[in-house]
Amino acid sequence: MVLGTTSGAGKSWLATALCRWYAQQGLKVAPFKAQNMSNNARVVPGLHGALGEIGSAQYFQALAARRVPEVRMNPVLLKPEADTQSQVVVLGEVDAQLSRMPWRERSALLRPRARAALHELLGENDIVVIEGAGSPAEINLAPSDYVNLGTARDARAACLLVTDIDRGGAFAHLYGTHQLMPEDVRAQVRGFVLNRFRGDAGLLAPGPEQLQQLTGVPTIATLPMWRGHGLPEEDGVFDDASTGGGLRIAVIAYPRLSNLDEFQPLRQLPGVSLIWAREPRDLVGADWVILPGSKATAADLAWLRAQRLDAALNAHPGRILGICGGLQMLGEALVDPHGLDGNAPGLGLLPLVTVFAPEKLLSNTALRFDAVGGPWAALASVQTTGYEIRHGRTQPHPGLPAPQVALRNAAGEPIGWQDCRDGRVLGVYAHGLFEQPAVLQALFGQTGRPLDAVFDGLADFIDQHFQAGKIAALID
Numbered sequence: 001m002v003l004g005t006t007s008g009a010g011k012s013w014l015a016t017a018l019c020r021w022y023a024q025q026g027l028k029v030a031p032f033k034a035q036n037m038s039n040n041a042r043v044v045p046g047l048h049g050a051l052g053e054i055g056s057a058q059y060f061q062a063l064a065a066r067r068v069p070e071v072r073m074n075p076v077l078l079k080p081e082a083d084t085q086s087q088v089v090v091l092g093e094v095d096a097q098l099s100r101m102p103w104r105e106r107s108a109l110l111r112p113r114a115r116a117a118l119h120e121l122l123g124e125n126d127i128v129v130i131e132g133a134g135s136p137a138e139i140n141l142a143p144s145d146y147v148n149l150g151t152a153r154d155a156r157a158a159c160l161l162v163t164d165i166d167r168g169g170a171f172a173h174l175y176g177t178h179q180l181m182p183e184d185v186r187a188q189v190r191g192f193v194l195n196r197f198r199g200d201a202g203l204l205a206p207g208p209e210q211l212q213q214l215t216g217v218p219t220i221a222t223l224p225m226w227r228g229h230g231l232p233e234e235d236g237v238f239d240d241a242s243t244g245g246g247l248r249i250a251v252i253a254y255p256r257l258s259n260l261d262e263f264q265p266l267r268q269l270p271g272v273s274l275i276w277a278r279e280p281r282d283l284v285g286a287d288w289v290i291l292p293g294s295k296a297t298a299a300d301l302a303w304l305r306a307q308r309l310d311a312a313l314n315a316h317p318g319r320i321l322g323i324c325g326g327l328q329m330l331g332e333a334l335v336d337p338h339g340l341d342g343n344a345p346g347l348g349l350l351p352l353v354t355v356f357a358p359e360k361l362l363s364n365t366a367l368r369f370d371a372v373g374g375p376w377a378a379l380a381s382v383q384t385t386g387y388e389i390r391h392g393r394t395q396p397h398p399g400l401p402a403p404q405v406a407l408r409n410a411a412g413e414p415i416g417w418q419d420c421r422d423g424r425v426l427g428v429y430a431h432g433l434f435e436q437p438a439v440l441q442a443l444f445g446q447t448g449r450p451l452d453a454v455f456d457g458l459a460d461f462i463d464q465h466f467q468a469g470k471i472a473a474l475i476d
Contacts, residue, residue, distance in 0.1 A: 001130040001157035003148060003189075005137075005173035009164045010195035010223070012057040013231050015131040017458035019065035021471055024459055027126040031061030034114040035076040035133060035147045037086065039258035039295045040232075043362045043387040044069040044092070051362040052092015053077055053389060056261045057131065060231065064455040065129070072117040076110050081256070081296050091117070094360055104144050111146035115154055122155060127475055130157055137180035152185045158474045159188045161217075166196040166225060171207050178215050190474060191220035198225045221466040229461070230268060230454035232261030246271030247444075250286035252309065253278050254300035258293040258325065259389075265434045265448045272444065280312035288319045291326025293431065297354075297392070298342030301329045310347055319375050320349065320425045324390055327416075327427030328354040332397050340391055349425045350417055351400035354392040363388045366410040367430055373404070374423020378442040386430030388415070394429070 002018070004011040015031060022029045036055035044059065045068065046052025054074035062069035071092035078086040088098040088106065090113055098106050121128050136148035152159055161177060163170045174192050181189075192211065194204070201222050208219035251263060253276040266274045277283055294300040304310055313320060322330040331352030334344045340356045364387045369379045388409075396402045396417070407416025407428050416428035433439045437447040462471065 001132060001152055001155065001159045001188075003132040003136050003152075003159050003161045003177075005135055005161065005163040005170075005177045006167075007134050010162050010193075011131050012061075013229065013458065014160070014162055014193065014195070014223075014462070015129050016057070016061045016064045016231060016455065017462045018129045018471070019061045020455040020459040021462060022127050022129065022475070023064070023066045024456075025472075028124075029065035030067055030121045030125045030128050031058050031065060031073050031131065032118055032121055032128050032151075033058050033074050033131040033133065033147075034118065034151045035078065035110065036074050037078040037080065037133070039079050039256065039293075040261045041077060041079065041089075041259070041389060042069065043364050043389060044071060046071045046092035050092070051364070053089050053362065054092065056232065056259075060451075061129065061131070063451060064458070072121055075114045075117040079258075079295055082299075087295075107144040107146060111150060114146060114151070118151060118154055128155065130155060135177060136185065137177040139180055142182065149182060149185050152188055157188060158190045159185070160191050160193055160220075160474070161189050162193040162195050164196050165194045165222075166198065170194055171211055175211060175214060178217065189215075189217050191470060192217055194219060194222045196225045197222050220470040221462070223462070223465050226461065228268070229458060230264070230449055230451075231458065232264035246273055247288070248273045248275070248286050249288045249290060250275050250277040250283050251290045251292055252276075252304065252326070254294060254303050256294050256296040256300050258295045259323075259431050260292060262323075262432050262434055263290075263292070265440065268448055269440070269444055269446060277309070279307055280309060283309070283312045283316055286316070286318060288321060289313065289316055291320070291322040291329055293323055293389075294325030294329075296341065297325040297328050298334055298336070298344040300325065301334070301344050301346070304329070313347060313349070318424070322350075322425075322427040323433075324388070324429055324431060325392075327352075327429060328392050328394065330425060330427045331394065332400070334392075350419055350427050351397040351403050352394050352417060352427070353397050354394045356391045357393050358391070361388055361390050361393075363409070365430075367415075367433075368408050369416075370405050370408065372406050372418060372423075372426070374418070376406070376418065376423060376426050379406075379439070382438050382442050384433065384436040384438045386432045386436070388429050388431065390429060 002011045002015045038055045040056035041053045042059035052071040058074040059069045077089040133147045163173045330350045331346040335355045369382045372379045403417040405414045406418040419425040440447045
């Protein structure tokens with residue numbers, strides 16, 4: 001189990017690296033995170049033949065383990081909709097009743113579901129690599145913490161505690177977290193990991209030695225800073241997005257944006273500069289503007305207007321791409337008869353109307369671009385795949401000239417449209433297009449680094465920087 005002194009300490013990518021390292025040893029490996037809070041989600045096989053959602057981190061960990069991702073790997077997913085409200089997804093399915101319950105009452109009902117999924121995976125695999133959440137030392141939450149403390153106990157896991165040394169205070173973070181953990185779980189910690197270290201590792205002495213004297217726990221890895229490992233951020237906007245020079249792509253960073261992990265391939269492409277836009281000046285000089293997905297489309301659209309980005313978008317001379325919630329914003333109107341998201345006028349850049357339905361649509365589907373024109377003409381007839389997670393149902397506005405159908409799913413249904421004026425504006429429901437080699441080749445003339453190579457690179461990195469034999473010893 002990979003625990004962290006804070007959120008963002010490096011749990012997700014280290015768990016991913018361990019999944020691939022153990023898989024390379026010929027072991028049957030599965031990832032697990034009892035509860036994830038993220039609007040980055042993927043569509044995976046669910047229960048009883050249905051489809052479900054899990055956090056993107058566990059999706060990538062499953063691929064690293066060379067397994068098919070499935071809902072038991074992340075049995076509880078919380079998708080924030082506001083500062084004090086989240087949609088609760090249990091074993092891939094939205095539970096409206098739990099979504100309305102207070103946190104402590106909800107946790108008591110969720111723990112048995114997560115525990116059952118964990119024990120099923122433990123029984124079916126040689127090793128389960130578990131990711132913790134936040135910190136295991138939140139003493140105010142300890143009685144109901146089934147995600148860290150409860151899972152560590154249930155699995156009797158060998159635990160690593162990782163900290164971000166680049167933030168400063170790493171030894172205090174490790175010591176304080178270790179001391180505040182309950183004694184029984186503290187005894188399961190087998191090693192400390194210093195992540196994102198810059199400089200001469202020899203200067204760390206005698207810190208690790210003194211820390212071991214105080215805690216009895218050795219520091220078994222010092223991992224150098226590595227920004228280019230290729231794995232998407234687990235959550236949050238990555239503000240170091242720009243790679244400098246070439247094509248400049250601005251992604252609107254509204255408060256509840258979702259599925260931002262699908263832009264990771266753009267960060268890695270030579271000649272592409274990816275930035276986040278929060279105000280009109282951020283769009284100046286951008287060749288493309290992308291409106292990403294949103295967990296609260298009407299609220300994010302209101303924020304966009306408050307930032308005066310609506311006028312900047314209308315005046316922007318370059319390409320504009322809307323994905324899922326971004327597509328919905330580009331239309332004429334958002335209609336919400338069931339009180340799910342909110343009613344709002346759209347930006348009016350595409351003649352579309354979106355109506356929110358109570359049932360969430362999930363799909364992994366083959367895709368085919370139609371005769372796309374204008375600046376997006378390179379996509380014409382491209383065949384690829386993608387995924388959909390949405391409540392919205394979008395149709396052309398009946399009182400306006402119809403837009404050009406740009407993208408169809410496997411059933412031939414339109415799920416993407418292009419404006420008929422100059423073709424600059426394109427809206428699609430499919431997520432994950434920038435992860436597809438055919439799309440990258442059409443748009444950029446290159447395909448980027450394959451995910452499998454990214455996972456192998458992560459495994460090689462920890463193999464190099466962990467003390468010899470320590471990774472294997474964790475499962476002895």
